[in-house]
Amino acid sequence: MLFVKYFMLFLILVASVLLGKNIARKYVNRLKELEEMRTALNIFRSKVSFTYSPIPEIFEEIAKDSKGNIGKIFSVASKKMEKVTANIAWSEAINEVDSNLNKEDKKILENLSKLLGQTDVEGQISQIDITQKFLDNQIQDAIDEKQKNEKLYSKLGITIGLAIVVVLA
Amino acid sequence: MEIIKIIGIALIALIIIILLKQYKPEFAIYVSLITGVLILLLIMEQLTGIIGLLQDLATKASVNSTFIALLLKITGIAILAEFAVSICKDSGESAIASKIEIGSKIVIIAMSIPIISSLLEIILKILPQ
Amino acid sequence: MIVKMDINLLFKIAAIGILVAVLHQVLVRAGREDQAMMTTLAGLVIVLTMVIKEISGLFDTVRTIFNL
Numbered sequence: 001m002l003f004v005k006y007f008m009l010f011l012i013l014v015a016s017v018l019l020g021k022n023i024a025r026k027y028v029n030r031l032k033e034l035e036e037m038r039t040a041l042n043i044f045r046s047k048v049s050f051t052y053s054p055i056p057e058i059f060e061e062i063a064k065d066s067k068g069n070i071g072k073i074f075s076v077a078s079k080k081m082e083k084v085t086a087n088i089a090w091s092e093a094i095n096e097v098d099s100n101l102n103k104e105d106k107k108i109l110e111n112l113s114k115l116l117g118q119t120d121v122e123g124q125i126s127q128i129d130i131t132q133k134f135l136d137n138q139i140q141d142a143i144d145e146k147q148k149n150e151k152l153y154s155k156l157g158i159t160i161g162l163a164i165v166v167v168l169a
Numbered sequence: 170m171e172i173i174k175i176i177g178i179a180l181i182a183l184i185i186i187i188l189l190k191q192y193k194p195e196f197a198i199y200v201s202l203i204t205g206v207l208i209l210l211l212i213m214e215q216l217t218g219i220i221g222l223l224q225d226l227a228t229k230a231s232v233n234s235t236f237i238a239l240l241l242k243i244t245g246i247a248i249l250a251e252f253a254v255s256i257c258k259d260s261g262e263s264a265i266a267s268k269i270e271i272g273s274k275i276v277i278i279a280m281s282i283p284i285i286s287s288l289l290e291i292i293l294k295i296l297p298q
Numbered sequence: 299m300i301v302k303m304d305i306n307l308l309f310k311i312a313a314i315g316i317l318v319a320v321l322h323q324v325l326v327r328a329g330r331e332d333q334a335m336m337t338t339l340a341g342l343v344i345v346l347t348m349v350i351k352e353i354s355g356l357f358d359t360v361r362t363i364f365n366l
Contacts, residue, residue: 152328159321166313167344178305185312193322193338196315199345203307206349206356213359220363238365245364249357 009168013161020157024150029100031142036070037101037109038135045128048121056081069099087113108134171215175208198260205252236284243277307352311345 040062047058059078063071073093080089090113094106101109112131182204189197220241227237250273257266318341325334360366 148328152324155324156321159317159324163314163317163321163341166310166317169310178308181305182308185308189312189315189319192319193315193341195338195342196311196318196345199349200308200311200315202349203311203352206352207305207308209356210359213356213363217363241364242366245360245366249360252356 009165012168013165016161016164017157020154020160023157024153026100027142027146027150027153030102030105031139031146033068033070033100034105034135034139034142036066036068038132038139040066040070040074041112041128041132041135045125045132048124048128055086069097073097073099105135105138108138171211175211178204178207178211198256201259202256205256209248209252236287239280239284243280246273246277246280249273307348311348314341314345317341 043062043065044058047053047061051058056078059074059081063075063078065071066074076097077089077093080092083089084092091110094101094109108131111134112127114127182200186197186200189200223241224234224237227234250269254266254269254273257263257269318338321337321341322334325331325337
């Protein structure tokens with residue numbers, strides 16, 4: 001009986017530590033994904049201006065190049081473009097893929113889709129430039145938040161777990 | 170070996186209190202409170218034997234048992250009051266501590282009224298008319 | 299009635315105090331003073347509930363022993 005009790009307490013400790021680490025990791029992942037998205041948009045921009053391949057193809061190439069959730073967003077978007085228009089596919093892909101981006105990031109990325117596949121190359125490139133500028137702001141914001149919160153949440157998880165264990169022991 | 174237990178508890182509590190005072194002085198008071206409770210509880214186990222002996226002696230010497238009961242009650246009150254007073258003094262509230270002292274004294278006097286009055290009666294009997 | 303309790307309670311309170319101090323430090327560093335205060339308050343209340351149980355145990359013991 002005593003062994004079961006201590007085993008449960010240990011589980012609670014592990015769970016709260018992992019929870020703290022998970023929340024802390026979200027901030028790191030958000031920064032990583034924002035940077036990934038920026039490089040992806042860079043590739044997109046150069047491909048739009050130098051090659052004249054259609055958007056779904058470009059997206060698929062980007063999806064192959066980039067890792068994780070960002071790659072997933074691009075591949076989902078390119079698949080969706082077979083059925084719906086480019087801008088709807090893009091915004092749906094952003095919202096569907098379970099990424100660490102927050103609402104503001106998603107809104108900025110959705111704005112990109114407004115002109116996607118509707119204006120000429122110049123218009124799209126300028127739209128991409130604007131989005132990148134906004135993304136830069138978000139990246140700065142993410143760096144600040146990461147510095148503030150990453151250590152906080154991992155330490156918080158450990159100490160709260162220990163406190164629960166001590167109170168219940 | 171109760172005394173070793175008491176000393177051990179006291180020393181451990183001392184170290185904990187010194188440790189806690191640097192970071193959170195609020196918790197140090199709780200530790201000293203619990204230490205007091207622990208030590209008093211340890212003493213209480215011993216006290217039952219002493220009290221049993223006292224009551225035995227009283228019945229053998231045919232002393233009025235209400236007096237013995239009163240005496241025990243007064244001792245209990247004094248112990249509890251002392252406990253509270255020392256905690257208050259430790260926390261720097263000597264005003265409250267002195268109020269508790271006054272309260273306990275008055276309660277003790279009020280309880281010992283029958284003893285005092287019977288004592289006076291005995292003296293009056295002894296005194297030549 | 300002799301209330302059985304042990305030295306573990308002392309260590310428990312010490313541990314909670316240290317953990318609350320650490321939490322306080324971490325939260326203040328992160329600029330969340332109000333939450334830091336709340337954690338301190340929560341720790342105090344938790345310890346208070348544990349302490350009050352023991353004090354009432356002591357009072358009960360004294361009362362039964364001295365027939366108060």
